[in-house]
Amino acid sequence: MAGVSQSAVSRCFTPGASIAKETRDKVLQVAAALDYRPNVYARNLITGRTRIVGVVLAHLDNLFYPRFLQLLTERLQSMGMQVLLFVADGNRQVDLMAQLLNYRVDGIVLAATTLHSDLAKACNHAGIPVVLFNRVPSHALDRAFHSVQTDQSAGMAELTRLLIKRGHSRIAFLSGHLESSTNQARELGCRATLEKAGLPLFAFGVGNYDEVQAASVVMGWFHDGNRLRQLADCPDAIVAADDRMAMAAMDMLRHKLGLRVPDQVSVVGFDDVPQASWPAYDLTTYAQPLPQMIEAVVRLLSAQLQARDANQDPSTEGQSVVLKGSLCLRGSVRARTGHDALPTRTRKGA
Amino acid sequence: MAGVSQSAVSRCFTPGASIAKETRDKVLQVAAALDYRPNVYARNLITGRTRIVGVVLAHLDNLFYPRFLQLLTERLQSMGMQVLLFVADGNRQVDLMAQLLNYRVDGIVLAATTLHSDLAKACNHAGIPVVLFNRVPSHALDRAFHSVQTDQSAGMAELTRLLIKRGHSRIAFLSGHLESSTNQARELGCRATLEKAGLPLFAFGVGNYDEVQAASVVMGWFHDGNRLRQLADCPDAIVAADDRMAMAAMDMLRHKLGLRVPDQVSVVGFDDVPQASWPAYDLTTYAQPLPQMIEAVVRLLSAQLQARDANQDPSTEGQSVVLKGSLCLRGSVRARTGHDALPTRTRKGA
DNA sequence: CTGAAAGCGCTAACAA
DNA sequence: TTGTTAGCGCTTTCAG
Numbered sequence: 001m002a003g004v005s006q007s008a009v010s011r012c013f014t015p016g017a018s019i020a021k022e023t024r025d026k027v028l029q030v031a032a033a034l035d036y037r038p039n040v041y042a043r044n045l046i047t048g049r050t051r052i053v054g055v056v057l058a059h060l061d062n063l064f065y066p067r068f069l070q071l072l073t074e075r076l077q078s079m080g081m082q083v084l085l086f087v088a089d090g091n092r093q094v095d096l097m098a099q100l101l102n103y104r105v106d107g108i109v110l111a112a113t114t115l116h117s118d119l120a121k122a123c124n125h126a127g128i129p130v131v132l133f134n135r136v137p138s139h140a141l142d143r144a145f146h147s148v149q150t151d152q153s154a155g156m157a158e159l160t161r162l163l164i165k166r167g168h169s170r171i172a173f174l175s176g177h178l179e180s181s182t183n184q185a186r187e188l189g190c191r192a193t194l195e196k197a198g199l200p201l202f203a204f205g206v207g208n209y210d211e212v213q214a215a216s217v218v219m220g221w222f223h224d225g226n227r228l229r230q231l232a233d234c235p236d237a238i239v240a241a242d243d244r245m246a247m248a249a250m251d252m253l254r255h256k257l258g259l260r261v262p263d264q265v266s267v268v269g270f271d272d273v274p275q276a277s278w279p280a281y282d283l284t285t286y287a288q289p290l291p292q293m294i295e296a297v298v299r300l301l302s303a304q305l306q307a308r309d310a311n312q313d314p315s316t317e318g319q320s321v322v323l324k325g326s327l328c329l330r331g332s333v334r335a336r337t338g339h340d341a342l343p344t345r346t347r348k349g350a
Numbered sequence: 351m352a353g354v355s356q357s358a359v360s361r362c363f364t365p366g367a368s369i370a371k372e373t374r375d376k377v378l379q380v381a382a383a384l385d386y387r388p389n390v391y392a393r394n395l396i397t398g399r400t401r402i403v404g405v406v407l408a409h410l411d412n413l414f415y416p417r418f419l420q421l422l423t424e425r426l427q428s429m430g431m432q433v434l435l436f437v438a439d440g441n442r443q444v445d446l447m448a449q450l451l452n453y454r455v456d457g458i459v460l461a462a463t464t465l466h467s468d469l470a471k472a473c474n475h476a477g478i479p480v481v482l483f484n485r486v487p488s489h490a491l492d493r494a495f496h497s498v499q500t501d502q503s504a505g506m507a508e509l510t511r512l513l514i515k516r517g518h519s520r521i522a523f524l525s526g527h528l529e530s531s532t533n534q535a536r537e538l539g540c541r542a543t544l545e546k547a548g549l550p551l552f553a554f555g556v557g558n559y560d561e562v563q564a565a566s567v568v569m570g571w572f573h574d575g576n577r578l579r580q581l582a583d584c585p586d587a588i589v590a591a592d593d594r595m596a597m598a599a600m601d602m603l604r605h606k607l608g609l610r611v612p613d614q615v616s617v618v619g620f621d622d623v624p625q626a627s628w629p630a631y632d633l634t635t636y637a638q639p640l641p642q643m644i645e646a647v648v649r650l651l652s653a654q655l656q657a658r659d660a661n662q663d664p665s666t667e668g669q670s671v672v673l674k675g676s677l678c679l680r681g682s683v684r685a686r687t688g689h690d691a692l693p694t695r696t697r698k699g700a
Numbered sequence: 701c702t703g704a705a706a707g708c709g710c711t712a713a714c715a716a
Numbered sequence: 717t718t719g720t721t722a723g724c725g726c727t728t729t730c731a732g
Contacts, residue, residue, distance in 0.1 A: 005719050010711060018717060035475065040452050041391040041400070042709035045724045050391070052434075060420040061624065070410040073437045077446070082453060084402075085433045087423045096427070102390050103432060125385065211628075247628065255629035274411065278561075278597065279605035280630040355703045360727060368701060392725035395708045 013038045044104070049309070053301065054105035056086045056096070058112040062209070063244060063273035064288070065111060068133070071294045072109065079298070081106070088112040097122055107301045109133055129304035131297050134288075136181040136320075145318045146300040148293050150325045152182060152270070155286035156189030156239065158327050159268045162284070163237045164197050166333055168266060172203035172221060172235035174214055174245050183209075186241045186270060202235050207245045214245035215252040222257050236265060237333075243269035243276045243285055250281055250332065262334035272328050282331035289323050296321045363388045394454070399659070403651065404455035406436045406446070408462040409559070413594060413623035414638070415461060418483070421644045422459065429648070431456070438462040447472055457651045459483055479654035481647050484638075486531040486670075495668045496650040498643050500675045502532060502620070505636035506539030506589065508677050509618045512634070513587045514547050516683055518616060522553035522571060522585035524564055524595050533559075536591045536620060552585050557595045564595035565602040572607050586615060587683075593619035593626045593635055600631055600682065612684035622678050632681035639673050646671045 004023060011017035012027045031037070044050045053076060057065055073083045084103055086096050097119050100108060108123060111133040123130050124144055132147035163171055173190050176183035194201055203221055207214030222234050240246035246269030253259040253267070261267055269276060272287035300319065354373060361367035362377045381387075394400045403426060407415055423433045434453055436446050447469050450458060458473060461483040473480050474494055482497035513521055523540050526533035544551055553571050557564030572584050590596035596619030603609040603617070611617055619626060622637035650669060 006709090007711075007720080008718065010709095011718085014711085020717060023717080037448070037452055039395070039709050040454070041394045042724085043711070044391045045389070045395065045709085045726090046711045048724085055435075060416045066410045066416040069435075070437050070439075073435055074439060077437065077449070080449075082449065083435045085405075085419075085423050085435045087420050087427065089424060098387070099427070099430075099432065102387055104390070247630070251629040275625060279601040280597070356725090357704080357727075358702065360725095361702085364727080370701060373702085389725050392708085393727070395710090395725085396727045398708085 010038070049305075050104050050106050051080060052082045052084050052103065052105050053107045053109060054084045054086055054100045054103070055109045056088050056100070056112050058088045059209070060087065062242075063275060064242075064271045067274070067290060068111065068294070071290060072297065075294055075298055079302075101126055101128075106305055107131070109297060109301070110135065127308075129301060129308070131300050133293070133297060134182050136185070146304070146320070147318065148296040148300065148321045149182075149323070150286075150288040150293070151322045152185040153189035153192070155270060155325050155327075156186045157193040159270070159284070159286055160190045160193035160239060161197075162327070162329075162333060163239070163266060163268065164193070164199065166266065166336060168237040169199055170202040170234070170236045171199065172205070172238050173201055174217060174238055174240040174249060175204065175206045176209040176241040176245070178206060180209075183241050190239050207240070207248075209242055209245060211244060211248040214240065214248040215256075218249045218252045219256070222253070222259070228257060231264060234265075238265060238267045240267065240269045243271045243273045243283060245269070246283055246285065246332075247275065247281050250283070262332050266333040268333060272325075276328070277330070283328075284330045284333045285328050286325050287328050288325050292323050296323065360388075399655075400454050400456050401430060402432045402434050402453065402455050403457045403459060404434045404436055404450045404453070405459045406438050406450070406462050408438045410437065412559070412592075413625060414592075414621045417624070417640060418461065418644070421640060422647065425644055425648055429652075451476055451478075456655055457481070459647060459651070460485065477658075479651060479658070481650050483643070483647060484532050486535070496654070496670070497668065498646040498650065498671045498673070499532075500636075500638040500643070501672050502535040503539035503542070505620060505675050505677075506536045507543040509620070509634070509636055510540045510543035510589060511547075512677070512679075512683060513589070513616060513618065514543070514549065516616065516686055518587040519549055520552040520584070520586045521549065522555070522588050523551055524567060524588055524590040524599060525554065525556045526559040526591035526595070528556060530559075533591050540589050557590070557598070559592055559595060561594060561598040564590065564598040565606075568599045568602045569606065572603070572609070578607060581614060584615075588615060588617045590617065590619045593621045593623045593633060595619070596633055596635065596682075597625065597631050600633070612682050616683040618683060622675075626678070627680070633678075634680045634683045635678050636675050637678050638675050642673050646673065 004027060008019065008023060009027055009031075011019040012024050012031075040051075055069065055072065057069060059065060060069070076083055084105060086100065088096055101122065105128065107129040109131050130145045132145050132149075134149045136147060136149065160171065171190075171194060173187060175187055191201055205217030205220065207217050218238065222228060238246070238249050240249055246267050250261050250267050253261050253265055259265055267283065269283050269285040272285045275281065276283040276285050300321070354377060358369065358373060359377055359381075361369040362374050362381075390401075405419065405422065407419060409415060410419070426433055434455060436450065438446055451472065455478065457479040459481050462485075480495045482495050482499075484499045486497060486499065510521065521540075521544060523537060525537055541551055555567030555570065557567050568588065572578060588596070588599050590599055596617050600611050600617050603611050603615055609615055617633065619633050619635040622635045625631065626633040626635050650671070
C-alpha cells in the first residue's frame, strides 16, 4: 500500500466509518491511481451480506415482465444492489434453487407464476427474505413470505362491469394457466361480477397465456368446423386473462373470422402491456401500477434486510401488499348500443 | 464436521479431485443432512473465478432483447454460470462500470447499443473478456473485443432488393439512432442496394428507434400539415431500421392517414420480433438468427475463460462473428404490381 | 488417498 | 482517529 494500514483503507470505503478527511483523500487518490477496488466477495465473507438479490422470472416473453425487470433492476442498482437473474422455464427448478442458495443472495423476488413449494421451504429454512410478485401465498409455507400484487379480481370486475354497462350479455372468459394464482383471481373477478348482474358466463376456454391456444379457443367459439356460427350463438364480448391473449383473440376475430372489433365483438385484456395501446389493437385493458409495485417490492425487501442487519427477529408474518390498478378505456369495447345489442338478457339459445 | 478433514470435504465438491468413493459418499450424505453447501465467495476468493457473467442491456423494451436475455440466461445457467444483469439506461454508465468491476465478473456481454469507450478501456485493463452483441468494434480499443452480430447490411440489402423487385421506386429509410453501429450497417445496406439499382433514396428520417418519433416522421412524409400529399409525392415503400418503428409506421399509415398497407405503401422492418408475425401487422422483415448468435456468444466467452484458466496469453486479437439471418416474407409488401406502381423510375416530381 | 498448514482480501473488535 | 489482531470459508501446496 501507499502510506497507511489495511484497516484505514477499509474505512475509506465504508460509508459511516471514522476516518480523517486527509487520510481518506490520500488513500482514495492512491486507490484511483492503482485502480484498486475493494473485493466484494472478501467483504461478503465476513459481513454475510452480498448485496445481490435473485430475481426469478418465467415468461420473459410475456411483454409485461421485461418492463418489470428493467424497472426493478434500475431501482435496485440505484441502491447499490445487484440483480442475479434466473429464468425458471418450468424445468429444473431444483437446480435453480441450489444456485440461488449457493450464491447466498440477500433476497429473492419471485415473479415466476408457478413454482415448487420446495423452493419456498428452502428459502424459509435458509432465512432468505422472499417477495412474491403477482403471486399470492397459496401454500401454507408461503404465508411467511411477503407479496406484492395488483388487485386483479377488482380489475377484472371493473372490466366486466364496463362490458355489462355497454350492453353485453354473452360474455366469455379466455383463461390463462388454470393453476396460476394470477389467473384464478382474474377469473373470479369476472365470474363474481357476472353473477351479481344475474348474467351467466356465456363461454369459457383455456388459452394458457399462449397466443396459438387462445386463438384456437376463440375459433372454436365462433366457428363450428365448417362455417361461422350465428352471431347470436357466439359471445358478444371476450374477457381475456391477459393482453397477449386478448390481442390474439382480436387478430383471430378480425383477420381469420372476418368479424369487426368492437362492432360485433368487444375484447378486453389485462396488464396494459405497451402493445395494447398501439393503434392496431387499441385494447381496453386494466393497467397494473408497475411503479408502485416496484416501490412496494423494494420497500419490503429493504425492511427485511434492515431487520436482519439489526439482528431482529426475522420471522415476522408475511405482509401482503395489494395495489389498485386503473382501467384503460380504449377502442376495443363498443359504445353503449352496439348493433348486436339486444334489449337485455340475450341468452345462449335466444 | 462429521468424520473427515476440511480438505477432504473440499475435494468432494471439486469435480476432478482424488477422493475415495466411500469417503465422498459419506461426506455428501452428511452434507445433505446438514444442508451444507460450499460458499461460492470463499471459493472465488482463492480461485479468482466467480462463474458470473455480467450482461449489460439497454432497451429492454426493444422486443428483441427480452428473448435474447432469456435464451442467454438459460444457456449460461445450464453451464453453471450466473447472469448478473445491468440495465444501462443511457445515464450513469460509470457507476455501472464500477459495479461490473467490483463484482469481478468472469466475462461481460454487452448488448447496449451505445456505450462509453471508457468502459471498453477499463475492461481491457482489468483483463475481463468482453463479447459485443450486435455492436461492431468501432473504437480502436474495441478491437481486442470479440463480437457477434447479424450481417445487418446484407439483411437490409435483401429487403431493399425485394422492394425493388416488387416495383417500388420511391423508397424511404426510417433510421434508428444515428450513432448506433447497428443502425449504420442497416442504413448502409439499404443505400448501397438502391444505388446499385440506380434509384435514389427517396426520403430519409430519424425515428431513433422510438414509436412516437417514427410515427411523426412518417406523418411528415405523407402529410404537409394540412392534408395528405399526392401519393406520387410520397414514398411507396418504407424501410424501417427495426420492427418496432416499422409497426409504428404501419399504424400511422393505416389508422391515422387512412392508407392501405401494402396496397398503397409497403413496409419492411428488421429483427423479426414476435409481434411482427402477428396478423395485425404481418410484417415482412429480416430475422436475426438468435440461437446461433447465442451459441457464438457462449463459445467466444468459454474460449476466453478456458484460455485464462490455462494461463494462456489473454490478449488474442478480438474475433468477429458475423451471421446471416433470413428474410421473413409476409404481407406488408405488395405483390409484383401494386396499383400505384408506375412502369419504372417514378421520381419525386414525376 | 488424506490431513495439516497457509493464505485469498477483507472487516470487526480491541487497544493505542 | 488509527494500527493490530483474528478469522470469515474455502482451496491448495506439501507431507504423510
